[in-house]
Amino acid sequence: MTRSDTNVTLLAEQIKDGARLALPSENSGVPVAVVRALIARGARDLRLVGGPTGGFAIDLLVGAGCVASVEAAGVSLGPRGLAPRFCAAVEAGEIEMIDSTCPATHAGFVAGEKRLPFMAVRGVFGSDMLKNRSDWTFIDNPFPPHDPVVVVPAILPDVTALHAPLADEAGNVWVGNRRELKTMARAAKQVLVTVEKIHPGNLVKDSAMAPGLLTAPYIDLIALAPRGAAPTALPPDYGPDDAMLDSYANAAKTREGFDGWLADFLGPDGAA
Incomplete structure (x- = not known):
């Protein structure tokens, strides 16, 4: 049964060390608040799957030492260039890169969703x-x-984690036209969602909203986390925090710069 009475830290604790964790592509509901909690906890040996690509969140997890492998069609900071900590880790042999393509990754998730081999x-x-x-x-x-x-x-993640604009009191999550999020969720053994706000009532009964819902039977836990995708974007709610992403791209070019940026990101107590 879906629970929506938890917080981000407790939700992130469901992601065990060594888990195969699927994360959406940038601008598609990246659960940055969950990533922050994983880093604060000191998560290790995560096997990440991009949906189908990755960016800031994957680079952050790799730089923090939380990752054993990355399966993706690519990892970059978009207009800011290469993902520096990811590239450094691959070149140093610190993580395994499992190369893919966008169509192949989507196909793997579809097979997982349908429980086909x-x-x-x-x-x-x-x-x-x-x-x-x-x-x-x-x-x-x-x-x-x-x-x-x-x-x-088939791609069958242990966990798919995502951030969405809205959930309702019945445990349904509105992802709008980001249909790939539904596929990634249905392929996973466990689905963890952070949301901007909780809507009273049941959105299944709203004919305008119902087509964009990931329904409650597919979801395990929901946590309220306003701006939980920041500094990445959550269209149409908010755009990227360009200044923050620029500062990350510059700082993360070096190990020392990344460590300093991460310490500021986590706060004085390393809290999520």
Whole structure:
């Protein structure tokens, strides 16, 4: 049964060390408040899956020493360039990078959502991806034109964590048109959500809101966390905090700069 009477720290405690944790792409409901709580707790050996890419949140977790591996189609700070702590960790062999593509990641989540063992994708042949992904293979299409297609395994996260604009008292979460969040959630064993606000009543009964809902049976815990995606954006509620993201991109170029920025981010007691 969905609970919405918890706080971010207690919610983050559900994410155990070593968990396979799926996180949305930037501007798609990144649960920064949860990431902050994980770092404050000293989480370790997380196996992150981008949905399908990653950015600030993944870089922050890698820099804080919380990560064993990252599976994603890419990790960057967008217009601010490369994700510095992620790049440094990969180059130093401190984390495993499991390279993917956006269509392959989406296909893996769809297979997980439907509890299928795999999903077929195109567009991989001719690249080096198959050399680096021993868990990807190809089969002959059983239908005309009987051409080969790549198959990728289902992605079944231990936890999908996300931030959304709204939940209701019945435990439904409104994610709007971000349908990939529904797929990532339905593929996971456990779904943890932070939200901007709690709406009285049951949004399933609202015909305008119901199509954008991730319904309560798929959700385990909800915590209220206003501006819980900041400094990343949560459209349409708020845009990115450009000044804060700029300061992070500059500071994180060095280990010392990152450590100082992170200490300020966590606060004097390292609290989330």
